[in-house]
Amino acid sequence: MTRTTSQLIADRTRLMGPNVSTFYDEPVHFVKGEGVWLWDADGRKYLDCYNNVPHVGHCNPRVVDAICRQASTLNTHTRYLHDGILDYIERLTGTMDASLDTAILTCTGSEANDIALRMAEAVTGKRGIIATDATYHGNTSLVSQLSKSNVPTVGFGLGQYFRFVDAPDSYRRPDPDGTGFAAKVAAQIDSLEQDGTGFAALVVCPYFLNEGFPDNPDGWLKPVADAVRKAGGMLICDEVQSGFGRTGTHLWAHEKMGVVPDIMVLGKPMANGHPVGGVVANRDIVKAFRSGYRYFNTFGGNPVSCAAAMAVLEEIETQNLVANANTVGDHARSRLTALAAKHEVIGDVRGSGLIFGAELVTDRTTKAPASDLTDRIINEMRHRGIIHSKLGRHKNTLKIRPPMPFSIENADLLFDTLDDVLTKANK
Amino acid sequence: MTRTTSQLIADRTRLMGPNVSTFYDEPVHFVKGEGVWLWDADGRKYLDCYNNVPHVGHCNPRVVDAICRQASTLNTHTRYLHDGILDYIERLTGTMDASLDTAILTCTGSEANDIALRMAEAVTGKRGIIATDATYHGNTSLVSQLSKSNVPTVGFGLGQYFRFVDAPDSYRRPDPDGTGFAAKVAAQIDSLEQDGTGFAALVVCPYFLNEGFPDNPDGWLKPVADAVRKAGGMLICDEVQSGFGRTGTHLWAHEKMGVVPDIMVLGKPMANGHPVGGVVANRDIVKAFRSGYRYFNTFGGNPVSCAAAMAVLEEIETQNLVANANTVGDHARSRLTALAAKHEVIGDVRGSGLIFGAELVTDRTTKAPASDLTDRIINEMRHRGIIHSKLGRHKNTLKIRPPMPFSIENADLLFDTLDDVLTKANK
Numbered sequence: 001m002t003r004t005t006s007q008l009i010a011d012r013t014r015l016m017g018p019n020v021s022t023f024y025d026e027p028v029h030f031v032k033g034e035g036v037w038l039w040d041a042d043g044r045k046y047l048d049c050y051n052n053v054p055h056v057g058h059c060n061p062r063v064v065d066a067i068c069r070q071a072s073t074l075n076t077h078t079r080y081l082h083d084g085i086l087d088y089i090e091r092l093t094g095t096m097d098a099s100l101d102t103a104i105l106t107c108t109g110s111e112a113n114d115i116a117l118r119m120a121e122a123v124t125g126k127r128g129i130i131a132t133d134a135t136y137h138g139n140t141s142l143v144s145q146l147s148k149s150n151v152p153t154v155g156f157g158l159g160q161y162f163r164f165v166d167a168p169d170s171y172r173r174p175d176p177d178g179t180g181f182a183a184k185v186a187a188q189i190d191s192l193e194q195d196g197t198g199f200a201a202l203v204v205c206p207y208f209l210n211e212g213f214p215d216n217p218d219g220w221l222k223p224v225a226d227a228v229r230k231a232g233g234m235l236i237c238d239e240v241q242s243g244f245g246r247t248g249t250h251l252w253a254h255e256k257m258g259v260v261p262d263i264m265v266l267g268k269p270m271a272n273g274h275p276v277g278g279v280v281a282n283r284d285i286v287k288a289f290r291s292g293y294r295y296f297n298t299f300g301g302n303p304v305s306c307a308a309a310m311a312v313l314e315e316i317e318t319q320n321l322v323a324n325a326n327t328v329g330d331h332a333r334s335r336l337t338a339l340a341a342k343h344e345v346i347g348d349v350r351g352s353g354l355i356f357g358a359e360l361v362t363d364r365t366t367k368a369p370a371s372d373l374t375d376r377i378i379n380e381m382r383h384r385g386i387i388h389s390k391l392g393r394h395k396n397t398l399k400i401r402p403p404m405p406f407s408i409e410n411a412d413l414l415f416d417t418l419d420d421v422l423t424k425a426n427k
Numbered sequence: 428m429t430r431t432t433s434q435l436i437a438d439r440t441r442l443m444g445p446n447v448s449t450f451y452d453e454p455v456h457f458v459k460g461e462g463v464w465l466w467d468a469d470g471r472k473y474l475d476c477y478n479n480v481p482h483v484g485h486c487n488p489r490v491v492d493a494i495c496r497q498a499s500t501l502n503t504h505t506r507y508l509h510d511g512i513l514d515y516i517e518r519l520t521g522t523m524d525a526s527l528d529t530a531i532l533t534c535t536g537s538e539a540n541d542i543a544l545r546m547a548e549a550v551t552g553k554r555g556i557i558a559t560d561a562t563y564h565g566n567t568s569l570v571s572q573l574s575k576s577n578v579p580t581v582g583f584g585l586g587q588y589f590r591f592v593d594a595p596d597s598y599r600r601p602d603p604d605g606t607g608f609a610a611k612v613a614a615q616i617d618s619l620e621q622d623g624t625g626f627a628a629l630v631v632c633p634y635f636l637n638e639g640f641p642d643n644p645d646g647w648l649k650p651v652a653d654a655v656r657k658a659g660g661m662l663i664c665d666e667v668q669s670g671f672g673r674t675g676t677h678l679w680a681h682e683k684m685g686v687v688p689d690i691m692v693l694g695k696p697m698a699n700g701h702p703v704g705g706v707v708a709n710r711d712i713v714k715a716f717r718s719g720y721r722y723f724n725t726f727g728g729n730p731v732s733c734a735a736a737m738a739v740l741e742e743i744e745t746q747n748l749v750a751n752a753n754t755v756g757d758h759a760r761s762r763l764t765a766l767a768a769k770h771e772v773i774g775d776v777r778g779s780g781l782i783f784g785a786e787l788v789t790d791r792t793t794k795a796p797a798s799d800l801t802d803r804i805i806n807e808m809r810h811r812g813i814i815h816s817k818l819g820r821h822k823n824t825l826k827i828r829p830p831m832p833f834s835i836e837n838a839d840l841l842f843d844t845l846d847d848v849l850t851k852a853n854k
Contacts, residue, residue, distance in 0.1 A: 001511060010507040015516040017529045017713035017729075021721050022506050029508040033501045051503065053725060059499050068495040072486050072549050074460045075700040076478065081435040081456040087428060089442040102444045107702040108726060109535040114567050121581040139722055140541050142568040142583060152720040154548040156569060158586060163481060240757040268725055275702040276532040276725035286444035293579040294448050295566055298695055299535060301443075301703035 002041070005029055023389065024382050033058030036403050036410055038387065049388040049402045049414050055244055055269030056315040063272045063311040070307035075303030077298055084306035091313055093280060095251050098262045102283040105276065105301035109240040109267020110138030110323075112277040115289065116263045117142055119200065119281060120234040122288040123262075127161045128199030130188045134167035134211045134393045137203060137238050137265075138184050144336045147205060161197060163188040166395065167211035171348040171359055173369055178216065182223035189231045201234040201263075206253040207242040207355065209401070215350045218249075219258030234285075237261035240277075241355075244269050245316055245404065248326030248353020256352070271308035275299070321404040325353035332356050332400070335415040343422045345370055354406055357388075358400040369394035373425060380421050386414055429468070450816065451809050460485030463830050463837055465814065476815040476829045476841050482671055482696030483742040488751055490699045493738035501564075504725055514729045517616045518740055520707060522678050524687045525783040529710040532703065535563030536667040536694020539704040542716065542794040543690045544569055544628065546662040546708060549715040550689075551773035553625030559594035559616045560595035561820045564630060564665050564692075573630060582740035584826065585652045588624060594638035598786055599773040605643065609650035629691075633680040634669040634782065636828070639819030642777045646685030646775055657830045661712075664688035667704075668782075669702055671696050672743055672831065675753030676781020683779070684815075690751050702726070748831040752780035757826070760834050762842040770849045779822075781833055782824040796821035800852060807848045813841055 003011060008029060012020055028046070031064070032039040035057040038046045048058065056063060070084070078085060089103045106112045121127055129146070136147040144152045145162045165184040167306070170173060175181055189199045206221060208214055209281045228235045242253035243266055250256045252262070262285060267277040289295070300307065314323065332350055336358050340346035347361035360370040360377070374396045378389060400416075430438060435456060438576045438824070439447055455473070459466040462484040465473045491561060496512070505512060516530045532562070548554055556573070558564070564573040571579045572589045592611040597600060602608055620739045633648060635641055669680035670693055677683045689712060694704040722820065726732065728787040737849045743749065760778055763785050767773035774788035787797040787804070801823045805816060825845075829837070 001514060003513070005508065008510070008513065010705055011513045011517075013507070013512055014710075015520070015529060016505075016531070017710055017717055019714075019717040019719075019721055020505065021723060022508065027506075029702070030501060030503055031509075033503065035630075038501075038503075053504065054502070058501065058503075061499075064495070064499045067498050071494050071701075072488075072491045074465075075481070076457060076465075076485075077458065077480065078443075078447065079454075081432065081439070081449065081454050082458075083428060083430055086430070086438045086442055088454055090438075093442070102442060104443070107722070110724070111535065111537070111567065117579045117583075118568055118579070123582060127583055139724055140538065140567045140569070141545055143721075144722075145438065152545070152722050153714070154545045154586060154720070156544075156548060156554055158585075159581060161583060161641065168483070197785060221760065272500075273492070273726070275729075275732070283441075283444055287446075289581070290444055290446040291580060292446075293571075293581070294446055295571075296448060297535070297537070299700070302700065304700070305702070328458065385745050413703055416745060 003358050004076045014095035014360055025379050028382065036406050046387050047384045047410060047413055049386060049400045051403060052241060052401050053244065053273045054403050055272055056236060056312055056321065057403045060272055060315060062315050063308055066307040066311035067274060067304055070304045075302055075304045079300045082303050084303045086303040088306040088310050090336045091310065096280065097189060097276070098281050100258060100264055100280045102286040103278050103280045104286065105278045105297065105305070106297055107275040107299050108138070109265060109277045110140050110143050111137045111297065112265045112267060112279045113143040113238060114140045115279045116236045116265050119263055119279070119285050119289040121293070123234060123285055124198070124200045124232060126199040126200040128163065128192030129161055129200045130163045130165060130185055130202045132167040132204065132208070132211055133164040135205065136210050146196065163192060168208055168216060169212070170214035178215065178220040178223045182227045185224050186227045189227065189233065199231050201236050201237040202228045203238055205240065206237050207247055207258045207352065209241040209355060210391060212359070212397045213355050213357070218256050221257035221259045225259040234262040235259060235263065236263045238265040240265060240267035245325055246353055246355055248322060248329045250302035251322060251332060270312065271304060271305055272312050274305055274308040276305045276309050319405065321391045325404055328406055328408055329353040329356055329410055333412060334413045339415060339422065340364065341418055344425070345373065345422065345426065355401045357400045359397045360391070361396070369396035371396045374398065377421055381417060384417050384421065386417050429833060432521045438548065450809040452806050455809065459589035463833050468529035471812065473812045473814050474837060474840055476827045478830060479828045480695045480700045481670060481830050482699055483739055484830045487699055487742060489739040489742050490735055493734040494701060494731055495507055497734035502729055505728045507731050511730040512728040515733040515737050518737065523707065526687060526709050527691055527707045529555070529713040530705050530707045531713065531722065532705045532732070533724055534702040534704060534726050535565070536692060536704040537567050537570050538724065539692045539694060539706045540565045540665060541567045542706045543692050546690055546706070546716040547628035547663065548714050548734045550712055551625070551627045551659060551717070553627040554588045555590065555624040556588055556618030557590045557612055557629045559591060559635070559638055560591040561594040561633065563637050575850065586811045590619060595635055597641035597643060597644060603644065604649040607648045607778045609654045612651050613654045615786045616654065616660065626658050627664050630663040630665055632669050633664050633666065633684045634674055636668040637818060638783060639786070639824045640777055640782050643684070643780045644763045645683050648686045651696045652686040657737065661689040662686065663692065665692040667692060667694035672752055673780055673782055675749060675756045676751060696741065698732055699739050701732055702756065703732045703736050732752045743831070746832065752831055755835055755838055756780040756783055757831055762838060766842060766846055769854070772800065772849065772853065780833060782828045783826045786819070786824045788823070796823035801825065804852060806847055807852070808844060811844050811848065813844050842849035
C-alpha cells in the first residue's frame with residue numbers, strides 16, 4: 001500500500017516499536033534511486049551526498065544484473081562447492097597485502113566485527129578490546145559494546161572487556177604524527193594488562209569516519225600499530241566505511257595510514273546494499289578462530305551475494321571510481337575552502353576522496369561547535385533536495401559521503417546550494 | 428572461472444581457511460537450481476530433499492521477480508521511510524497471535540537470536556539462558572554459546588550464562604506429555620537462580636528439528652511454558668527451521684505445540700535465500716530492548732529484502748504450500764512406515780509435514796544407533812541423485828526437509844531410491 005508520511009511514521013511506531021531512528025525533522029519517503037539520485041513519493045529529485053551503501057550508485061545496472069542473473073540460476077550455501085565465492089575472495093584479497101590472504105564472508109559488518117573480536121581472543125588468549133570513544137562498529141551483543149556514544153542497556157556483562165580512548169581530533173587537539181594517540185592506546189593496554197583482562201585488540205576505522213574524519217596525514221597509524229604489536233595485540237581495521245576506494249588515494253584506507261592490519265573488516269558498500277560483510281586476515285589467524293569451532297553462516301558467501309560483491313569490484317575498476325573519488329574530492333575540498341573564506345561559520349575543512357565535510361563553529365577562536373546551526377542546515381539542505389548528514393562528537397561536522405560516481409557537476413550543485421543556505425542562515 | 432571438484436576443494440582451504448564444512452564424502456558442485464531440483468557442473472540432476480532455505484523452491488520466479496524489480500527501483504535503509512517494511516511486518520504479524528505485534532528485521536537468524544537474548548535480559552534483568560544439548564541457534568559470540576554440540580573455543584566468557592537440558596527423544600526416552608522436559612528445565616531454572624545468574628529465557632525450536640524432530644504430540648510445550656512463566660522468564664521460540672508452514676499442520680510450530688512465545692525468531696526460509704531474519708515480540712518487549720539503545724541494522728528491513736520476504740508469504744499462500752506440506756508429509760511417513768516393515772534397520776519413523784525422517788538402528792530392541800550406516804546411506808543417496816542429510820545426537824536420523832513445493836511424485840522417487848539403497852546396504 002502507499003501511505004502518507006504521517007501514516008508511515010505512525011505505522012513504524014506501531015509495527016517496528018519505539019526508538020527507531022529516522023533522518024531529518026521531516027523524514028523522507030524515497031521510492032526510487034538511480035546513480036547519485038533519489039526520488040521521493042511526490043516525484044521530487046534529491047542529490048544523494050550521503051549514502052555509501054550504494055557505493056557504485058543506486059540501482060547500479062551491473063550489480064542489479066549480477067543479482068538477477070545469479071538469483072534466477074542458483075542460490076545456495078557454502079556446504080556445496082561453488083566458484084563464485086572463490087573467485088570473489090581471490091579477487092578481493094588480490095587487492096591487499098599478501099598477508100591478508102583468507103576470508104570469511106558474512107551478511108553484515110556487525111557479524112564480521114563479531115568474528116574479528118573472537119579472532120583476536122583466539123590468537124591472544126585475551127579479551128581486552130580498545131576503541132575510540134566516538135565510533136560505531138555494529139550491533140551484536142559483543143560488537144555494540146564498541147559504541148560508547150550509544151551504550152546498550154543490556155549486553156550480558158560484555159562491557160567489562162572494552163576500554164576507550166579519546167577519538168583523534170585534528171582541529172581541536174592536534175596530534176600530527178599520531179604519537180599522542182599511540183600513547184593513549186598504550187595507557188589503556190597497560191590498564192587492561194594490569195587489571196587482569198589482558199589486551200587482545202585495537203579496533204579502528206583507519207580514516208576515523210564516525211569520529212569526524214580528522215585530518216591525519218598519511219602514515220598516521222604507524223605509531224599506534226607499533227604500540228599494539230609491541231603488546232602482542234591485534235590491529236583490527238574496520239574498513240566498512242573507509243574501504244573500497246572511498247578516500248580516493250588508496251583502495252583501502254589502512255594503506256593510506258601506513259599500516260597492514262592483522263584483521264580487516266568489510267561491510268556496507270561491499271555489494272552495493274545486498275547484505276554482504278566479511279573478515280580478511282592471515283590464514284593462521286583464521287585457523288586460530290576456526291580451530292575446533294565450525295563457524296557456518298547460512299547466507300554468508302552465497303552465490304548471489306558473491307555475484308553482487310564481484311560486480312561492485314568490477315564496477316570500481318572499469319569506471320575508475322577510485323580516481324574519480326580523488327579528483328572530485330579534491331574539487332570538493334577546494335570549493336569548501338572557498339566557502340570558508342566567505343562563511344565565518346566554517347571552522348575547518350577536512351576529508352579525502354569522497355568523504356569530506358566542514359566543521360561548523362560559532363567562533364573560530366574558541367572553536368565552539370555550532371551544533372544547532374549544523375542541524376538546521378542539514379534539514380534545510382534536505383528541503384532543497386540535497387541529502388547529507390552530520391557527525392562527530394559535537395554533531396557539528398557536515399558529513400558528505402556520496403556514492404562513488406559523484407561528479408564535479410554534482411559537487412558544484414551541492415556547494416552552490418550550501419553557499420546559499422549558509423548565506424541565508426546568517427541573515 | 429570454472430574449477431574441477433579437486434580445485435574447488437583446494438581453493439576453499441586456501442581462500443576460506445580450514446574447518447569449513449562441506450556435505451558428503453565427495454562434495455557436490457551445484458551450478459543450477461529450479462523448484463525442488465538442483466544440477467551439478469556435469470549437468471546431473473538431483474532431487475533436493477534437504478534444503479529449507481529455498482522454501483518456495485529454488486529460484487522461485489515470484490521471489491526472483493520481486494528481488495529484480497525492487498533492486499532495480501530502490502534499495503536503501505530504514506532511516507528513510509518506506510512502505511515495504513511496514514507492509515511486510517503487517518502481513519507477517521497478521522499470521523500470528525495478537526500479542527506478537529512488533530518486529531525487528533535483521534539479515535540472519537543469528538542476528539535475530541542475538542537480539543532475542545538481549546530482549547530477555549532487558550525484560551527480566553537476568554542473564555541465564557537454557558537450551559537443549561543438541562541444538563543450534565546461530566553463530567554470533569553470544570548465540571553460538573547455545574550450541575553445545577559445537578562449543579566455540581572463544582567467546583568472551585559468555586558460556587557462564589548458558590545451561591543445557593537433555594534434548595527430547597521420543598524414541599529412547601518417552602515423555603509423552605512434556606512434563607519430564609518441563610521438570611528438567613525447572614531444575615536448571617532453580618540452579619540459575621541459586622547460583623546468582625538468574626533465569627532469563629528458554630530458547631527452543633518448537634519442533635526440535637536439530638534434535639531429531641521427536642514425535643511430540645500437539646500441545647507438548649505447554650508444561651515447559653508454564654514452568655518458564657512461573658519463574659518469570661521468557662519463552663523464545665526459534666522458528667528459523669520450523670516456521671513458515673514447514674510442519675504442515677500450522678504456519679508456526681509453536682501453535683502446534685500449544686504455546687505462544689514471548690519472543691519469536693525467524694530466519695533461513697524467510698526470503699528464500701535472500702539474507703533476511705527477524706524477531707517478533709510484543710511491543711512492550713521490543714520497547715524494553717530499544718529503551719535507551721538505538722538498535723540499527725543497515726541492511727535489515729531494506730526494500731529488496733522486504734520484497735523478497737513478502738513474495739515468500741504470497742507464494743506460500745497462493746500455492747497452498749502449507750496444505751501441500753501436510754499432504755505430502757503424510758504420504759512420506761506412510762511410505763517410510765512401509766519401508767520400516769521391510770528394512771529392520773529403520774527403528775523409528777517421525778515427522779510432520781515436510782520435515783520427516785527415520786532413525787536407523789543396528790538393533791530394534793537395544794535401539795543402538797546405526798550411525799556409520801546412516802552416513803553411508805546419505806552418501807550413496809547423493810550418488811543416486813537424492814540430496815538429504817542426517818542429524819540427531821547419534822547422527823543416525825535421516826533428515827528430510829525439502830523445499831515446500833515437494834510433491835508426492837518427488838517423495839516416491841526419494842523412497843523408491845531409499846528402498847533400493849537400503850536393500851543393497853544390507854546385502
